[in-house]
Amino acid sequence: EIVLTQSPGTLSLSPGERATLSCRASQSVTSNYLAWYQQKPGQTPRLLIYGASSRATGIPDRFSGSGSGTDFTLTISRLEPEDFAVYYCQQYVTSPRALTFGGGTKVEIK
Amino acid sequence: QLQLRESGPGLVKASETLSLTCTVSGGSISSSTHYWGWIRQPPGKGLEWIGTIFYTGTTFYSPSLKSRVTISVVRSINQLSLKLSSVTAADTAVYYCARLDYYDYYMDVWGKGTAVTVSS
Numbered sequence: 001e002i003v004l005t006q007s008p009g010t011l012s013l014s015p016g017e018r019a020t021l022s023c024r025a026s027q028s029v030t031s032n033y034l035a036w037y038q039q040k041p042g043q044t045p046r047l048l049i050y051g052a053s054s055r056a057t058g059i060p061d062r063f064s065g066s067g068s069g070t071d072f073t074l075t076i077s078r079l080e081p082e083d084f085a086v087y088y089c090q091q092y093v094t095s096p097r098a099l100t101f102g103g104g105t106k107v108e109i110k
Numbered sequence: 111q112l113q114l115r116e117s118g119p120g121l122v123k124a125s126e127t128l129s130l131t132c133t134v135s136g137g138s139i140s141s142s143t144h145y146w147g148w149i150r151q152p153p154g155k156g157l158e159w160i161g162t163i164f165y166t167g168t169t170f171y172s173p174s175l176k177s178r179v180t181i182s183v184v185r186s187i188n189q190l191s192l193k194l195s196s197v198t199a200a201d202t203a204v205y206y207c208a209r210l211d212y213y214d215y216y217m218d219v220w221g222k223g224t225a226v227t228v229s230s
Binding site: 047088 | 147149156157158159162170172173206211213214215216217218220221222223
């Protein structure tokens with residue numbers, strides 16, 4: 001079973017700053033199968049990035065995803081007030097078929 | 111616009127079976143380009159994938175929950191269901207249903223979730 005480790009656990013930044021979130025897999029992951037989600041308190045998770053680097057419909061271009069193999073990154077180029085939230089990565093493996101979420105990174109206002 | 115809505119008891123007794131339903135509206139559960147899944151989130155914790163189903167009935171489940179989980183679809187009424195047996199307090203969570211892309215397995219549409227508490 002692949003384990004996704006997200007770091008840091010909490011990121012304290014100010015609006016306008018750049019946020020870099022890491023998602024590391026215990027084994028190599030097919031890039032097509034790596035996604036990122038945003039969850040605000042009391043809300044449903046929202047898809048941000050799929051295929052490691054493709055933005056979902058309606059997602060601003062300040063959000064970008066990159067990486068391959070075991071190391072993936074979500075970057076928010078300039079934090080807006082509405083970006084302070086928890087972010088999760090998620091992957092799928094083919095054998096045995098399974099999905100996994102990372103533990104999440106909380107981006108909080110400094 | 112596709113919408114998902116979870117429903118079911120908010121309180122389940124320990125050792126009993128949790129049963130939830132997800133109703134799909136604004137689209138068909140018989141889509142050949144999507145899977146459907148259940149995800150849960152214990153209070154104050156992260157997301158946990160439970161299992162996934164295709165409209166034909168093909169399923170795959172989380173290894174840690176596989177022995178207790180059954181997911182099924184009823185195509186005629188555009189619903190999927192979740193049954194989790196022998197529940198304990200550790201199964202207390204918000205339960206979400208979601209649509210997954212068939213090819214890349216990302217979750218692009220989510221229900222609002224339903225909170226379930228397991229009582230002793």
